[in-house]
Amino acid sequence: MTTAKSTARTDAKTRQILKAARTILARRGYAGTTVSLVAAEAGVSRGLLHYYFKNKEDMLARVIDENMAASVILVEDLLARSRNATEIADRLVEALQQLFKIDPDFFSLFFEAEAAARQSPALEAQLQTLYGNFRRAVQKGLQAAIDRGDIAPPIPATGLSAILTSIIDGLGLQLITETDLVDDRQIWDAAHKSVCLLLGEKV
Numbered sequence: 001m002t003t004a005k006s007t008a009r010t011d012a013k014t015r016q017i018l019k020a021a022r023t024i025l026a027r028r029g030y031a032g033t034t035v036s037l038v039a040a041e042a043g044v045s046r047g048l049l050h051y052y053f054k055n056k057e058d059m060l061a062r063v064i065d066e067n068m069a070a071s072v073i074l075v076e077d078l079l080a081r082s083r084n085a086t087e088i089a090d091r092l093v094e095a096l097q098q099l100f101k102i103d104p105d106f107f108s109l110f111f112e113a114e115a116a117a118r119q120s121p122a123l124e125a126q127l128q129t130l131y132g133n134f135r136r137a138v139q140k141g142l143q144a145a146i147d148r149g150d151i152a153p154p155i156p157a158t159g160l161s162a163i164l165t166s167i168i169d170g171l172g173l174q175l176i177t178e179t180d181l182v183d184d185r186q187i188w189d190a191a192h193k194s195v196c197l198l199l200g201e202k203v
Helices: 004-032 035-042 046-052 056-081 085-102 106-117 121-148 157-177 179-183 185-198
Strands: none
Touching (some): 004 035, 004 056, 004 106, 035 046, 035 056, 056 085, 056 106, 056 121, 085 185, 106 121, 121 157, 157 185
16 A cells, blocks of 8 residues: 555655756766666665666656656746736746756756657657647747737747747757857847847837
8 A cells, every 4th residue: 555655755766866867867968878877876776776767768758757847837937927028038038047057957958868769769759749748838828928918929829939949949059069158148138139029029
């Protein structure tokens, strides 16, 4: 019989292993990650790790799932609280800046997953679903803002959501490739103005 205490222990152990998996995946990449390395980082045996996860693909899938779930919550809240294009741009840029400071491996892990998905139909299908969920969350939030009269973009929310998602992903790739740009104010100013323009506000 499962008790609340045993469930809490299982959840804690899962988080412990996932934290270690994030560290090793970010440090060594998917190709360089092994179950042994993750187990050592987590301070657990290989046997115990396999009790919670089938293999490193399973761990990567869980890490990406959690990252994307957090992203959906963040963008839903961001769009719901903003009342004009400037506020959306302000909060989006601030969220991205904080992400690079607090969790610099966030985007790296997504790109590792994209590379690994080429060899895994299951992971590829998962990424397609997760990215679709994120884009639809952006689209829904933008459409709500349009319906409220908060923004008046020159293109429909469907296309706009795909473009904004592409900007986020593209900026993520650019900044993990050229890390010195993270502190470049001009980059963030350009991102802010680009979002404002896309949302129909003159800058």
